[in-house]
Amino acid sequence: MKIPPVKGTRDFYPQEMAVRNFIMEGWKAASIRNGFEEYDGPIFEHLKMYQIKSGQEIVEQLFHLTDRGGRELAIRPEITPTLARMVNQQINALPRPIKWFSIPRLCRAERPQKGRLREFFQWNVDIIDVDDPRADAEVIFTSIDFLRSTGLTTADIQAKISSRRLLAALLRSIGIDENKLESLYALLDKKAKLPCEAFEEMLAKEIPVKDQAERIRDLMEVTTIEDIPRIVHMNEAATAALDELKNVFSLLDLMGISDYCHFDMGIVRGLAYYTGMVFEVHATSGKLRAICGGGRFDNLLKDFGGPSIAATGMGMGDCVLEILLREKGLLTDSLATRMLDYYICCLDDELMSRAIVLTATLRQRGYVVDCVYKISSLGKQLKLASSTNARQSIILGQELIRDNQLVLKDMQSGNQRSIQYDHFLSDLSS
């Protein structure tokens, strides 16, 4: 009986694994360059943990299970709650500020489609206990730093940045009631995807006061930070939030990535928990969903039963990123799945044990080595050597029996020479 793979999952054959490693090694290197430490947690947690800040609908998109002790568990759909739990548990012992990154494997029981699967990897970086735009700018910088390292340019991607704190202050200044903010965020977040008329209609339903709705619409049309005060009266809170956001942009300029960064009033993020800067990185062309997103969420630790400590961070999934890299031709067609230092060819049955000894010796010295399993024609063995991307082949044949010599063949140039077995080994260690 043939069992199919589970919907929304991927099999990583060596070729796909090479791509995955390419991405993850890039994530890891960018994290480390920017001063982050790696952490990880369990792949499942108590179901409750995901119900704290999410509604019933999100819980339905969890893979959940009941263990044999009757505990309700869920496979992690994100790692931020785990991060909050881990940090809260040791909050008094951990040196601060905390700059942590992780590359968790996550599962969500959603309907799969382009750029979205049920199992995926998501790079997360978070900075905790830095209540300063420096941390926000650094999170954005780290994302761009990685994307830039893959070869993506300002022509391919751009970071769209806004501030939830600013938006909240502006909406209050317009006169919007506090308890309307959340549903309004959801609508404003969708604006870019909706046709103009549909947005107007939904806005009118949400905000019946004509003057208010009009000013919100005008506000969402602004393309530069400087235009904002012309549309909305700047109270104290709005001015402070605006200065803070301007500060983020000047920091990004100092960091040398202002070409990648743009203010965009339409970046709201659906989630309720953002409290300050919010951003998304999008491909400039095509209709891909966001490559990454994040922002400041200063209530995170408090929501999970800890102290009130500032936090800012971002997440980047592997699915959309891979599609984009492929579209831009930035994934080498065949990333090598193996890269041997030596491939050992053996031409005589009586030499096979010496081939095994040589293989083991070289491996012990730290070389990447493989050895043929079956005696066959040299041509066939060299073909195998080529397919393993061996830099050099070592041929064990008559020379070894006669003169204790092996043949060393450089696979790139094709040049080869004979060398005394013992000299070969002693040359290696020098």
Add this chain to the structure above:
RNA sequence: GUGGAUGUAGCUCAGUCGGCUAGAGCACCAGAUUGUGGUUCUGGGGGUCGCGGGUUCAAGUCCCGUCAUCCACCCCA
């Protein structure tokens, strides 16, 4: 949850009006080449035509059902 498209070899696909033993390219294996790789040439293995039913002398092809996948919508931590 809603709508659309597609299911033929490991992969990408062709298969005419329903008609002979179901094909190509790539990949894989072998030989040309018993001690010299990447190229080339030759050959080979590999199929429940998604599954079930129906129409017919005859179904990969037509009809009904079903399952799966992909795409879009909803949602998006």
